[in-house]
Amino acid sequence: TDEALEALDRCPDCESEIELRYDVAIQQERKRQYDKAVSTYRSIQERKKGFRDTAARLSALEKLAPDNSLMQGGSFDNTRTLLMPEPTVSRPTLGRYEIEREIGRGAMGVVYLGKDPKIARTVAIKTLSYQAFDDGQLQDLKERFFREAEAAGRLSHPAIVTVYDVGEEADLAYIA
Known part of the structure; x- marks a missing residue:
């Protein structure tokens, strides 16, 4: 999204440029980059007041964390759940x-x-x-996490959950 916005900054202001900028903001919301979406x-509002639902989305994002503690890169840890925004804001992905x-939590x-x-x-x-986790522990924990996904993915049994996907984002790893 950062590179897309840099490219758009070099374009003249027009309806299609604002549309693309809006699409980038939606993607930032979904990736929990709330500060960037704001x-x-x-x-967008500077370029065109009243564009689509920009004002409502901006207002909803600003209400998520008035002190900005939850808006830094969409960050969260294992003691805090992903921020589930109000319906005006796109669901996180x-x-x-x-x-x-959220349906449960564990030690990790x-x-x-x-x-x-x-x-x-x-x-x-x-x-x-x-x-x-601190950087010293993180590499070992990531290896264990992905090894768990690999082991479960090789198994096929009615009592074992099927692994469909594994992935990694900037702030976390996941197994679906």
């Missing part, structure tokens, strides 16, 4: 999965109920938050 919506709600992370919008499959998404 900035993008503000730049992990990889291609839309997060519905949180489990969410999610949906794969491409095939309408409901999944459980187990996460490992990187912020909960």
Whole structure:
């Protein structure tokens, strides 16, 4: 999204440029980059007041964390759930999965109920938050986490959960 905005900054202000900027802001919301989305919506408002639902989205994002503590890169740790915004804001995503709600938590992370919008499959998404651990521990924990996914993915038994996907984002790893 950062590179897209840099490219758009070199374009003349026009309706299609604002549309693209709006699409970038939506993606920033979904990736839990709330601080960046706020900035993008503000730049849209500077270019064209009253564009679509920009004012409502901006207002909803600003209400998420008035002190900005939750808006820094969408960060969270294993003691805090993903921020579930009000309906005006796009649902957060992990990889291609839309997060519905938290369904459990453990020592290393949180489990969410999610949906794969491409095939309408409901999944459980187990996460490992990187912020909960120092850099010395993190590499070992990531290896264990992905080894768990690999081992479970090789098994096929009615009593064992099927692993559909694994992934990594800037602030966490996940298993669907």
